[in-house]
Amino acid sequence: MSANPFFFARPPVATSNRPVASAHFNIRPITGALGAEITGINVATAGAPAIADLRAALIRHQVVVIRGQALDPAALEQVTLRLGSFGHDPYIRPMPGFSNVLRLLKEADERHPDVFAEAWHSDWSFLDTPPAFTLLYGHDVPDWGGDTMFASQIRAFEALSPAMVRLLEPLKGIHSARRAYAPAARSLMADRLPNMDIVVSESAMATQLHPIIRTHPESGARALYVSPSYTIGIDGFIEQEAQALLGYLFQISVDPRFTCRVRWEQGSLTIWDNRSVMHLPIGDYHGARREMYRTTVAGTEPVLEPCPD
Known part of the structure; x- marks a missing residue:
């Protein structure tokens, strides 16, 4: 092994971010780990075969960016329903007239x-059935800044x-919304996020157990399923043990390679795809306006399936 202190062993990568061609749109990977930009499709009017290809690209690349769309909230709802039923979005009031x-x-x-x-997170992982997908539309974005980072938990x-x-296989993480949405956060939210319609609640103190490793229900891939935002412990571990192990997992889960x-x-x-990625909005646009529309698609209970023999 090299004596270089900056050398690290590269694990074998079992999957590829190479695109599969579609007759309905063009696709260009963002990095070797995950993500793809898609052009040449209007998601509001695309036919069923194009949407099927889009969903397949989403599962494969884990994040897809579709440029040049014109979507109001009603159109975004319709696009969302083409991927599945609406997910549950707690602690934030929806837009008037658009309940999802x-x-x-x-x-x-x-x-x-x-x-x-x-902060790095997978959306609403503290729910018993967290969302499968999140859709986020850029209605009014800064000229620069406000990027979103994604990390592949499969990688x-x-x-x-x-x-x-x-x-890790038998372990379950303890997920909770308490750090962000419990009553103790009320004054902080009102002061620092005055234009977000956030509803704090005692219900945010509840906990939910999910496997630390989960199986993707569509691809069969295994992925880490913990986050600094919502994973507060490990079932059966004392706090010092849990934080030591979680600290390592939080670190590797956002390794720049992934x-x-x-x-x-x-x-x-x-x-x-919340089942295989975490994401992080970057707040580097202070003094600029940013308005986004967001929906989720319902998911299923996270589970870890046994490895095939």
């Missing part, structure tokens, strides 16, 4: 540079040693 669309808004004159959900899982996998970065343009629709 959230408006993520930061005005240019806000005092604090904070942005909504600026992170592939980097684990066999011994670590054996340790990430991509999406730059927003007005009219971009980004869809990601």
Whole structure:
């Protein structure tokens, strides 16, 4: 092994981000790990075969960015329903007249540079059935800044040693919304996110157990399923043990080798698979306005399937 202190062993990568051609749109991978930009499709009018190809690309690349769309909240709802039924979005009031669309808004004159959900997470993992997909549409975006980062939890899982996998397989993470949405956060949210319609609640103190490794229900791939935002412990572990192990998993889960970065343009629709990625909105656009429309597609209970013999 090299004596170079910056050398690290590269684990074998079992999957590829190489695109599969579609007759309905053009596709270009973003990085070697995950993500793809898609052009040449209007998601509001595309036929069923094109939507089927789009869903397949989403499962394969984990994040897809579809440029040049013109979607109002009603159209975004219709596009969402082409991928599945609406997911449940707690703790944020939806837009008036659109019960399944959230408006993520930061005005240019806000005092604090904070942005909504600026920490690595998989959406609503504290629910018993977290969403499968999230759709986020750029209605009004800054000229620069406000990118979103994504990290492949499939790639992170592939980097684990066999011994670590054996340790993690029977373990369940404790997920909770308490850090963001419990009553103690009320004044902080009101001060730092004044244009987000957030509803804090005692229900955010509840916990939900999910496997630390989950099996993707469509691709069969295994992925890590923990996040610094919502995973507060490990079932059966004392806090010091849990935080030591989770600290390592949080670190490897966002290794730069397993990430991509999406730059927003007005009219971009980004869809990601919460079953295989985490994401991080970047709050580097203080003094600029950013307005996004967001929906989710319902998912299923996270499970870990046994490896085939």
